[in-house]
Each structure stands twice: as structure tokens, then as C-alpha cells.
Amino acid sequence: MATSNLVEVEDVTFSYDERQVLKNINLVVPKGRVVAIMGLSGCGKTTLLRLIGGALRPNHGEVRVAGRAINRLSDDELFALRRKMGMLFQFGALFTDMSSFDNVAFQMREHTNLPESLIRDLALMKLQAVGLRGAADLMPSELSGGMARRVALARSIALDPMLMMYDEPFTGLDPISLGVIGQLIRRLNDSLGATSIVVTHDVAEALELVDYVYYMSTGKVEFHGTPDQIRAAGLPSLRQFVYGEPDGPVPFHYPAPEYRQDLLAQ
Amino acid sequence: MTGRIAELMRALGARIVNNWVWRLGVAIRFLWLTLRESGPSFRRFHLTIREIYFAGVLSLVVIMVSGLFVGMVLGLQGYDTLVRFGSSEVLGTLVALTLVRELGPVVAGLLFASRAGSAITAEIGLMKATEQLAAMEMMAVDPIARVVAPRFWAGVISMPVLAALFSAMGVFGGYLVGVRLIGVDEGSFWSQMQASVDFREDIVNGFIKSLVFGIAVTWIAVYEGYDAPPTAEGVSGATTRTVVTSSLAILALDVVLTALMFRGQ
Amino acid sequence: MMTRKELDLWVGIFAVIGIGAMLFLSLKVANLASFSSADTYPILAKFDNIGALKVRAPVKSAGVVVGRVSEIRFDNESFEAVVTLNVDGRYKFPKDSSAKILTSGLLGEQYIGLTPGGDSVNLKGGDTLKLTQSAVVLENLIGQFLYNKAAEGEGKK
Structure with a gap:
């Protein structure tokens, strides 16, 4: 059903040089939904996001966004498609040499010929949506981590994208900012009629807000289902992940020779 | 023994190819991309104006003060040497030719590399490390067109202006020391200078030199920034490399250009 | 942060000083005006x-x-x-x-x-x-x- 899925990842394999990062990934994101891709650090989540955004190309398989194979687009077509995508980077990635307002207005100025007065209204509207209209004239260095993330969020929805991607949106935030961001992701998705992909390892927050979860481990999709299914699942590695147990299928210790031997060896 | 030598040679060759030849190739391709994506730098000239402010205007003071000092030293040293041959009236010639042909472009270039070049590298490197460039790309804006090209052109435009300023301040410094302080005849100071400084041979060639240095320094600076590993050490290493590489490039290019321009005169 | 107007002003000053320096070098140092190569x-x-x-x-x-x-x-x-x-x-x-x-x-x-x-x-x-x-x-x-x-x-x- 190509029509109801905005993003389809089909049998994708990807490796950086020798190191294989993704193995035969299959994944679909239905229109209008918020889907989480979860997993441990370094399991290839961010890579998957970059493949969907077209920043990387798969070695094998196909990534389709809105029915178009990303890896077969020309640069111009890819850029045209990206105008309909928004991405929130891990630490916001605000342009440090521009004020919050100019950050939000950036895409409007680059991609449209709107008059400055209209851009001002639109940008203030986006800032209002994340509650930071009052911080329009502040520079990124004057914003707290949570505020910077919200400005970046306002920037990524500047052109009302059809697909929103969040790369670890919760990293390094205090509980209040974390809750605010979580709520915004849900609210913006529903009010914009967009589709969202959230890459995260923050289980508790993600399970609250998303519709569907893909759980990845060592470059493979281990499990997928609704949040309730995830909680109920008996998969040991998933259990360990969801409940944050220090030892389990993912060992606490990095592989090493036996401790006693190491101590005795001189 | 021969095996070891062969091993060493091979390692050396691999180093040269990996560190220099390969990087040079990447840098040339990068320059080509920059030139190809230069349209917006001129169509939306305010982008470049902003960078001229950072590369050029902020270097004004250091360039002018250095030029003045260098000119004053030339005045003192030149007088001391020339007076032994009883030809202190050619002091103006000495100061002007030294500055316009050599010291203007070279010293201004070295200062420009350490003042503006390093800043360009650090800025682009930091933008890369904090994913600003990746974010830009995801917003369907080409970072080479939006970030790299305006900085490149700003440097290329600023450098000849700064070199001319350096030379002019230097001549003024030489005048201050030679004429005002030591008391060389003012008339002969200027007339001797004017009699032997040629517009095309000296001024234009000096201008060409500074233009070439400007291209080299800014090219190295934007490339090192764009190529920097996205970490704190990566950016600081790239900044150091910019200053070292562009200083070497200036001095090496100076030899070549001088040999080409002032042959047999 | 500087506004665009201020930037333009500073860069304008920069250009004026630069052109001044070049004129000084051409006219006063090389004496281009009194001896042009054209005629x-x-x-x-x-x-x-x-x-x-x-x-x-x-x-x-x-x-x-x-x-x-x-x-x-x-x-x-x-x-x-x-x-x-x-x-x-x-x-x-x-x-x-x-x-x-x-x-x-x-x-x-x-x-x-x-x-x-x-x-x-x-x-x-x-x-x-x-x-x-x-x-x-x-x-x-x-x-x-x-x-x-x-x-x-x-x-x-």
C-alpha cells in the first residue's frame, strides 16, 4: 500500500567502508503517524535517518519517501524533496551567527520570494507555536539547551513539512524541557498533518507519545509494534532496554579475557 | 637491510601520496565546486559583504599598524645602509619598492592567513562539528553555495585591498622616519621614488601577487574548515594547518611569482 | 549582532580606504598621473x-x-x-x-x-x-x- 505509507524502507543494507551498520532493514511509516526508532547508541538509528533524508545512499535495497526512491533521485530532485522534510538535529544545530528569528526565517528567505513583512509574520507564528516568540531576537548562545531545541524545532517546521525527523530530540534536556519537546512533537504532528520519525533511546518518553515503535539492535530490526506490545514483549534484550537493566543480553562488560587471568598475568 | 630500506621508502611514498597528493586532489575538486556554486555570492551580494566585514574590515587595524611599523623599520635600516654609500636620497625608492613588490603582499598575506584565514577555518569547522552544515543540507540549501563561496570571495576581494593598505601605510611610515625624523630631503624622497617605481611593473605586479595570495589563503582556509574532523581537536588542528599551510604557500608562490615577474631587471 | 546597514557602512569604509591606498600607490608612489604610458x-x-x-x-x-x-x-x-x-x-x-x-x-x-x-x-x-x-x-x-x-x-x- 504505497499510498498510505509516507516512508518505506525496503531491505536496506548499508556500511561505512568495512563496517556494516545496517542489515536488511525493512520499515514503513504510515502517513500521519509518529513512529519511533529505538535502540542502543551506535545501533544505526541515526544512519537510518540519514538514509531517509538522502544524505547517505544504501549499498543495497531502496528507501522511498512519498513513493519516490530517494537513492535514485538527482541532486535537484533530492533538494526539491527535502524542502518538504524537516529535521531536528541532536543538539538543535542552530546557526550560531543568526538570531532565533533569522534561524526560523532562514528557509523562507532561501526558498521563497515572500516579502519580508510576510516572512516576519510567519516566523513569529512558528516561534509562537513553540512558545518562544519572546526570544526572537536572542542569539543561540543566549538560549538554554531546551529553548535552543525548541527554536530548532520551529525552524524545521518553517515550511510546513510533510515529514518530520527527530534525531535524539531528548538528549541532554531537563525533565521539564523534555516533557515540553515530547508534547510539541505530538502536537505539531497532529496540527500540521505531518508524519514524524523520532530516533531516540529515551524509552519512557518515547513510549508515551508515539504510535508505533521499531526497536533496532546491531543493525537489525529486532522487534516492532505499538507501545503496549513493546511493553508486553518478552524479548530479553528489549526488556533490558525498556526497563534499563544494567546487565542482560547486552553485557555490562566489554569483551575481555577473564579478570583473574588478567590480574595474574604480568 | 635492503628490505628495510624498501619498506621505509614505501611508507614514505604512501605518506606523501595520502597526505599531499590525495588531499590536493580533493582540495582542487572542492575549489571547483566552490567556483561552480559562486552564483549566490554575487547575486545576493550582502552574503559576501558580511564576510568581507569579518575577513577584511576586522583585519584593517592590524594590517595598518603592521604596515606603519614595517615601513618605519625600513626607513631606519635603509637610511643606515644607504648613508654609507652617500645615497640616502634613494631612501624613498628603497622603501617603496621593497613594500610594493615584496613586503606588502607577503606580510599582509601572512597576517591575513593568521587573522582571517584561521577564523574562516574555525568558523566553518565549528559549523560542521555542530551539524549546522548538515542541517543546512537537510533544508535543501547547499552549504558550499551559502557558507563556503561567500567566504572564499570575501577573502579574494579583501586581500589585495589589505595589501595595498599595508604598502601605503608602509610608505607613509618610511616617510615619517626618513623625512620627518632623520631629515632626508622631502623632495628627493618622493621624486626618487616616483622616478623608479613603475605603475605596471611594480604596482600592478604587486597587486597580482596579493590577489594570488588571497586566493591561496582563502582556498586553504575554507577547505581545511570544511574538511575538519567534527570534533574540538579536529577543528583546532585544522586551524593550525590553515596558518602553517597558507604561510608556506605564500612564501613558495612568492618565489615563483617573483621569478616570473621581475626576471632580468 | 550588526544590522545589515551597519555592515554595509563598514564595508563601504573599507572599500573607500582600500581605493584610497591604491590611488596613493598609483599616483603618489608610482607617479602615474604625470607620466602615463599611453602617449x-x-x-x-x-x-x-x-x-x-x-x-x-x-x-x-x-x-x-x-x-x-x-x-x-x-x-x-x-x-x-x-x-x-x-x-x-x-x-x-x-x-x-x-x-x-x-x-x-x-x-x-x-x-x-x-x-x-x-x-x-x-x-x-x-x-x-x-x-x-x-x-x-x-x-x-x-x-x-x-x-x-x-x-x-x-x-x-
Whole structure:
């Protein structure tokens, strides 16, 4: 059903040089939904996001966004498609040499010929949506981590994208900012009629807000289902992940020779 | 023994190819991309104006003060040497030719590399490390067109202006020391200078030199920034490399250009 | 953060100072205004020996710079040096003027001195000067002096 899925990842394999990062990934994101891709650090989540955004190309398989194979687009077509995508980077990635307002207005100025007065209204509207209209004239260095993330969020929805991607949106935030961001992701998705992909390892927050979860481990999709299914699942590695147990299928210790031997060896 | 030598040679060759030849190739391709994506730098000239402010205007003071000092030293040293041959009236010639042909472009270039070049590298490197460039790309804006090209052109435009300023301040410094302080005849100071400084041979060639240095320094600076590993050490290493590489490039290019321009005169 | 207007202003100042510096170098240092290369005419002069004369050496008449040496080459038929002088178009010289290679000061640079003749027709571009006097070569001078001394000595004996 190509029509109801905005993003389809089909049998994708990807490796950086020798190191294989993704193995035969299959994944679909239905229109209008918020889907989480979860997993441990370094399991290839961010890579998957970059493949969907077209920043990387798969070695094998196909990534389709809105029915178009990303890896077969020309640069111009890819850029045209990206105008309909928004991405929130891990630490916001605000342009440090521009004020919050100019950050939000950036895409409007680059991609449209709107008059400055209209851009001002639109940008203030986006800032209002994340509650930071009052911080329009502040520079990124004057914003707290949570505020910077919200400005970046306002920037990524500047052109009302059809697909929103969040790369670890919760990293390094205090509980209040974390809750605010979580709520915004849900609210913006529903009010914009967009589709969202959230890459995260923050289980508790993600399970609250998303519709569907893909759980990845060592470059493979281990499990997928609704949040309730995830909680109920008996998969040991998933259990360990969801409940944050220090030892389990993912060992606490990095592989090493036996401790006693190491101590005795001189 | 021969095996070891062969091993060493091979390692050396691999180093040269990996560190220099390969990087040079990447840098040339990068320059080509920059030139190809230069349209917006001129169509939306305010982008470049902003960078001229950072590369050029902020270097004004250091360039002018250095030029003045260098000119004053030339005045003192030149007088001391020339007076032994009883030809202190050619002091103006000495100061002007030294500055316009050599010291203007070279010293201004070295200062420009350490003042503006390093800043360009650090800025682009930091933008890369904090994913600003990746974010830009995801917003369907080409970072080479939006970030790299305006900085490149700003440097290329600023450098000849700064070199001319350096030379002019230097001549003024030489005048201050030679004429005002030591008391060389003012008339002969200027007339001797004017009699032997040629517009095309000296001024234009000096201008060409500074233009070439400007291209080299800014090219190295934007490339090192764009190529920097996205970490704190990566950016600081790239900044150091910019200053070292562009200083070497200036001095090496100076030899070549001088040999080409002032042959047999 | 600076507004766009302030940036424009500063960059404008930068451009003005830069153009000022370039004008200063061109006009005051190189004296471009009083001696533009556009309106000059070439005159040829043949010398047996040009000494250390260089391209761009000044051409003076009555001590005033009236032009520059633009080219020096060797004529393989007459075995003479052919020097091209670019003379400022404002100055006219009679057809029978003569050129000498002179030295400013004892060890200074060499230049060409033009001595006007009395002809009523002026030199045109491309003309060749008939009367020339070569550079004084110090070694020849000393050699001649010693030879003369020696000859005197011979005579006394």
C-alpha cells in the first residue's frame, strides 16, 4: 500500500567502508503517524535517518519517501524533496551567527520570494507555536539547551513539512524541557498533518507519545509494534532496554579475557 | 637491510601520496565546486559583504599598524645602509619598492592567513562539528553555495585591498622616519621614488601577487574548515594547518611569482 | 549582532580606504598621473656599448625625466646594442639630437641623456638617433690610462 505509507524502507543494507551498520532493514511509516526508532547508541538509528533524508545512499535495497526512491533521485530532485522534510538535529544545530528569528526565517528567505513583512509574520507564528516568540531576537548562545531545541524545532517546521525527523530530540534536556519537546512533537504532528520519525533511546518518553515503535539492535530490526506490545514483549534484550537493566543480553562488560587471568598475568 | 630500506621508502611514498597528493586532489575538486556554486555570492551580494566585514574590515587595524611599523623599520635600516654609500636620497625608492613588490603582499598575506584565514577555518569547522552544515543540507540549501563561496570571495576581494593598505601605510611610515625624523630631503624622497617605481611593473605586479595570495589563503582556509574532523581537536588542528599551510604557500608562490615577474631587471 | 546597514557602512569604509591606498600607490608612489604610458613615442638608438644600462632606466634631457628605456636588444648584423626609448609625447626633440649613456653620481644607476640638436624637423616615432655616445666603462678607462702612462715612459727612455 504505497499510498498510505509516507516512508518505506525496503531491505536496506548499508556500511561505512568495512563496517556494516545496517542489515536488511525493512520499515514503513504510515502517513500521519509518529513512529519511533529505538535502540542502543551506535545501533544505526541515526544512519537510518540519514538514509531517509538522502544524505547517505544504501549499498543495497531502496528507501522511498512519498513513493519516490530517494537513492535514485538527482541532486535537484533530492533538494526539491527535502524542502518538504524537516529535521531536528541532536543538539538543535542552530546557526550560531543568526538570531532565533533569522534561524526560523532562514528557509523562507532561501526558498521563497515572500516579502519580508510576510516572512516576519510567519516566523513569529512558528516561534509562537513553540512558545518562544519572546526570544526572537536572542542569539543561540543566549538560549538554554531546551529553548535552543525548541527554536530548532520551529525552524524545521518553517515550511510546513510533510515529514518530520527527530534525531535524539531528548538528549541532554531537563525533565521539564523534555516533557515540553515530547508534547510539541505530538502536537505539531497532529496540527500540521505531518508524519514524524523520532530516533531516540529515551524509552519512557518515547513510549508515551508515539504510535508505533521499531526497536533496532546491531543493525537489525529486532522487534516492532505499538507501545503496549513493546511493553508486553518478552524479548530479553528489549526488556533490558525498556526497563534499563544494567546487565542482560547486552553485557555490562566489554569483551575481555577473564579478570583473574588478567590480574595474574604480568 | 635492503628490505628495510624498501619498506621505509614505501611508507614514505604512501605518506606523501595520502597526505599531499590525495588531499590536493580533493582540495582542487572542492575549489571547483566552490567556483561552480559562486552564483549566490554575487547575486545576493550582502552574503559576501558580511564576510568581507569579518575577513577584511576586522583585519584593517592590524594590517595598518603592521604596515606603519614595517615601513618605519625600513626607513631606519635603509637610511643606515644607504648613508654609507652617500645615497640616502634613494631612501624613498628603497622603501617603496621593497613594500610594493615584496613586503606588502607577503606580510599582509601572512597576517591575513593568521587573522582571517584561521577564523574562516574555525568558523566553518565549528559549523560542521555542530551539524549546522548538515542541517543546512537537510533544508535543501547547499552549504558550499551559502557558507563556503561567500567566504572564499570575501577573502579574494579583501586581500589585495589589505595589501595595498599595508604598502601605503608602509610608505607613509618610511616617510615619517626618513623625512620627518632623520631629515632626508622631502623632495628627493618622493621624486626618487616616483622616478623608479613603475605603475605596471611594480604596482600592478604587486597587486597580482596579493590577489594570488588571497586566493591561496582563502582556498586553504575554507577547505581545511570544511574538511575538519567534527570534533574540538579536529577543528583546532585544522586551524593550525590553515596558518602553517597558507604561510608556506605564500612564501613558495612568492618565489615563483617573483621569478616570473621581475626576471632580468 | 550588526544590522545589515551597519555592515554595509563598514564595508563601504573599507572599500573607500582600500581605493584610497591604491590611488596613493598609483599616483603618489608610482607617479602615474604625470607620466602615463599611453602617449609616448618610441625612438631607437644604437650604441657600441651600453655598459650597465637596464630596461626602465630613465631618459633625461637637461636633467628632467622625459621618458624610459623600454627595450634593449642586440643587433646581430651591426654588432651593436639597439635601445628603444619611450619618450613622453609632450616633449619634442629635433631630428639631429644625440643620446649619451651617463651615470648618476660616481656609482649610481645609468641613464640616457638626450641632447637636443638644431634641426627644424622633429623626431617621429620609430626614428633612429644618428649621434650616440656609448657608456664609459671604467675598466677601459683605467686600461687606457695605464697604456698611456706606459707609452709616456717608453718615450722618455
